[in-house]
Amino acid sequence: MMIAEISDEKFCALLEFAPDAMVLTNRAGEIVLANAQAEAMFGYRRPELLGQGIEMLLPERFRRGHLGYRAGYVAAPRARPMGVGKKLLGLRKNGEEFALEICLNQLKTDHGPLTVSALRDISERVRAEEQLLAALRELADFKAALDEHAILAITDPQGLITYANDKFCHISKYSRAELLGQDHRILNSGLHPKEVFRDMWATIGSGKVWRGEIRNRAKDGTFYWVHATIVPFMGEDGKPRQYVAIRTEITKRKQAEEDRERLIQELTAALAEVKTLSGLLPICSSCKKVRDDSGYWDRIESYISRHSSATFSHGMCPDCAIKVLEDAGVPIPEELRVSAKKQKSG
Numbered sequence: 001m002m003i004a005e006i007s008d009e010k011f012c013a014l015l016e017f018a019p020d021a022m023v024l025t026n027r028a029g030e031i032v033l034a035n036a037q038a039e040a041m042f043g044y045r046r047p048e049l050l051g052q053g054i055e056m057l058l059p060e061r062f063r064r065g066h067l068g069y070r071a072g073y074v075a076a077p078r079a080r081p082m083g084v085g086k087k088l089l090g091l092r093k094n095g096e097e098f099a100l101e102i103c104l105n106q107l108k109t110d111h112g113p114l115t116v117s118a119l120r121d122i123s124e125r126v127r128a129e130e131q132l133l134a135a136l137r138e139l140a141d142f143k144a145a146l147d148e149h150a151i152l153a154i155t156d157p158q159g160l161i162t163y164a165n166d167k168f169c170h171i172s173k174y175s176r177a178e179l180l181g182q183d184h185r186i187l188n189s190g191l192h193p194k195e196v197f198r199d200m201w202a203t204i205g206s207g208k209v210w211r212g213e214i215r216n217r218a219k220d221g222t223f224y225w226v227h228a229t230i231v232p233f234m235g236e237d238g239k240p241r242q243y244v245a246i247r248t249e250i251t252k253r254k255q256a257e258e259d260r261e262r263l264i265q266e267l268t269a270a271l272a273e274v275k276t277l278s279g280l281l282p283i284c285s286s287c288k289k290v291r292d293d294s295g296y297w298d299r300i301e302s303y304i305s306r307h308s309s310a311t312f313s314h315g316m317c318p319d320c321a322i323k324v325l326e327d328a329g330v331p332i333p334e335e336l337r338v339s340a341k342k343q344k345s346g
Contacts, residue, residue: 015035016036018035018037018118019037021034021035021040021041021042021118021121022034022037022038022116022117023038023049023054023117024107024117025115026112026114026115027113029053029055029067029070030053030054031049031051031052033050033114034049038119041092042092042093043094044093054066055067056091057090058088059097062088074115077105077106079106088102090119098123099121099123099126100121100122102117102118103117103118103120104118146246147165147166150246150248151167151168151171151245151249152167152247153168153179153245155183155184155245157239158183159201159243160181160182161179161182161183161184163180164176164179164180171218171249172187172216172218173220174186174219187217188217189217189223191215192215200230205232207238207240208232209230209231209232210230211227211228211230213226213250214226214228215254223251225250225254226247226248226249226250227248228247229247230243230245231243284297318336319340319343321336322337
């Protein structure tokens with residue numbers, strides 16, 4: 001199409017009403033036409049642009065390289081749609097750089113070919129993309145950290161497993177292929193009543209988070225305990241579209257609790273057998289036997305041995321020793337008499 005075939009008025013109107021900044025350059029790269037959007041984008045008035053090299057609209061560090069790109073395009077022109085090819089940086093009159101996308105085409109005229117550049121400021125889009133990439137990187141970092149700590153699983157609304165991390169595979173001893181497509185009944189240990197799982201499904205099905213402790217059975221038949229937090233993610237229809245289960249293993253803690261409970265029961269049973277020697281204790285004034293709680297009489301040392309941790313060693317008090325010696329006609333040592341006297345006076 002020859003530019004002469006279109007009146008100047010119509011051609012300028014096309015440029016002015018184009019949604020993008022439009023800049024036309026000759027073979028030397030000089031700007032011969034620019035629309036109002038180009039003025040607004042770069043901050044120059046039209047007279048400041050006309051006759052200048054297109055490189056004035058690029059940061060200084062890119063201008064030398066752009067000369068080669070421009071010469072190559074003029075030598076072998078081809079249409080390049082918007083979004084195809086390199087993204088550039090533009091330079092406004094105030095020195096501000098901004099992300100720029102360009103669409104190129106060539107227009108034949110009576111005075112030689114003109115390069116038509118449609119320019120679009122994509123600064124907002126680039127910022128949005130950078131923010132999205134940063135968010136995705138942060139999410140990936142968070143997932144990696146969570147994978148290192150927790151047992152993770154994602155299920156669909158029917159409870160079928162769609163994702164299982166390495167820790168899930170390791171603790172359950174199932175491969176990922178064996179877990180995907182299954183529901184969590186594959187891990188049922190048989191310990192918990194059905195009401196526990198009915199309550200769980202009712203909770204997460206209503207969009208609420210469920211927390212609890214569950215004993216699971218691994219593929220090899222061993223048991224392990226987890227503390228589970230199941231978070232429902234709701235769809236636009238207000239119904240769960242998937243569930244994310246975050247679990248931490250608590251097997252050692254549960255074993256310690258069971259050991260503690262067993263010890264408490266054993267101690268309680270042992271303490272029930274222990275009786276303290278207090279209150280009125282019936283004792284025979286003649287033989288010195290003691291009557292127990294069942295009404296039976298027994299030697300005092302036997303009674304005390306059964307009701308306490310005391311042990312006995314037998315000896316003889318000074319009074320009894322003197323009596324035995326007197327009955328046997330044996331002289332009584334003086335120190336024995338002194339000891340008996342001290343005991344009576346004390």
